[in-house]
Amino acid sequence: xxxxxxxxxxxxxxxxxxxxxxxxxxxxxxxxxxxxxxxxxxxxxxxxxxxxxxxxxxxxxxxxxxxxxxxxxxxxxxxxxxxxxxxxxxxxxxxxxxxxxxxxxxxxxxxxxxxxxxxxxxxxxxxxxxxxxxxxxxxxxxxxxxxxxxxxxxxxxxxxxxxxxxxxxxxxxxxxxxxxxxxxxxxxxxxxxxxxxxxxxxxxxxxxxxxxxxxxxxxxxxxxxxxxxxxxxxxxxxxxxxxxxxxxxxxxxxxxx
Numbered sequence: 001x002x003x004x005x006x007x008x009x010x011x012x013x014x015x016x017x018x019x020x021x022x023x024x025x026x027x028x029x030x031x032x033x034x035x036x037x038x039x040x041x042x043x044x045x046x047x048x049x050x051x052x053x054x055x056x057x058x059x060x061x062x063x064x065x066x067x068x069x070x071x072x073x074x075x076x077x078x079x080x081x082x083x084x085x086x087x088x089x090x091x092x093x094x095x096x097x098x099x100x101x102x103x104x105x106x107x108x109x110x111x112x113x114x115x116x117x118x119x120x121x122x123x124x125x126x127x128x129x130x131x132x133x134x135x136x137x138x139x140x141x142x143x144x145x146x147x148x149x150x151x152x153x154x155x156x157x158x159x160x161x162x163x164x165x166x167x168x169x170x171x172x173x174x175x176x177x178x179x180x181x182x183x184x185x186x187x188x189x190x191x192x193x194x195x196x197x198x199x200x201x202x203x204x205x206x207x208x209x210x211x212x213x214x215x216x217x218x219x220x221x222x223x224x225x226x227x228x229x230x231x232x233x234x235x236x237x238x239x240x241x242x243x244x245x246x247x248x249x250x251x252x253x254x255x256x257x
Contacts, residue, residue: 038237150198
């Protein structure tokens with residue numbers, strides 16, 4: 001037995017050394033919260049994820065659109081150029097930038113989830129909507145975007161936005177949805193002559209095109225595509241749970257900075 005004692009001691013020392021090394025390695029490896037962030041790419045200070053593309057939720061399209069609430073702002077490089085929910089008072093909220101299509105079914109499914117996020121987070125988030133109508137497959141998407149912009153000209157963008165999504169099934173298959181949109185304008189108390197005129201406005205075409213150009217420049221090819229503080233949300237995380245996780249990661253990072 002005494003002959004094997006030195007070998008046993010050496011073996012125990014090696015095992016103990018491997019155990020200590022494993023503990024040190026584990027401590028030095030950054031933990032990824034909640035099994036990884038919901039972002040397509042790396043978010044500094046929030047762990048890392050495998051970069052994935054954001055596949056189209058409705059389909060693909062080469063065009064994009066732009067619209068604003070309140071005062072017009074057509075600068076496609078300005079994060080506030082899209083339609084932004086009012087009354088945001090926080091100095092640095094998480095900006096939720098959605099590229100959407102009013103005729104897109106997944107956009108219609110995301111709409112109530114974004115409303116829930118707005119209710120839960122209040123002024124900790126700022127929602128920006130940008131037009132990205134998939135005009136090759138959604139025949140009424142572009143005129144719906146015009147309706148939202150025509151309402152914006154009378155400071156009722158978000159009200160029309162909400163009506164279009166809440167009643168999506170009522171107008172998507174119509175040969176001419178204009179009478180329905182006019183009925184929404186009447187419901188909102190808009191000046192109907194001005195609304196009807198703006199439905200065909202070239203200036204509104206330019207605003208929509210500016211959003212579409214911005215989306216294309218950011219790699220958007222389908223809807224809904226969502227960015228949180230310029231970080232692309234993974235397609236599979238474009239839902240209520242994914243939005244919460246992404247917002248929480250960014251709010252924690254802002255609090256720590």
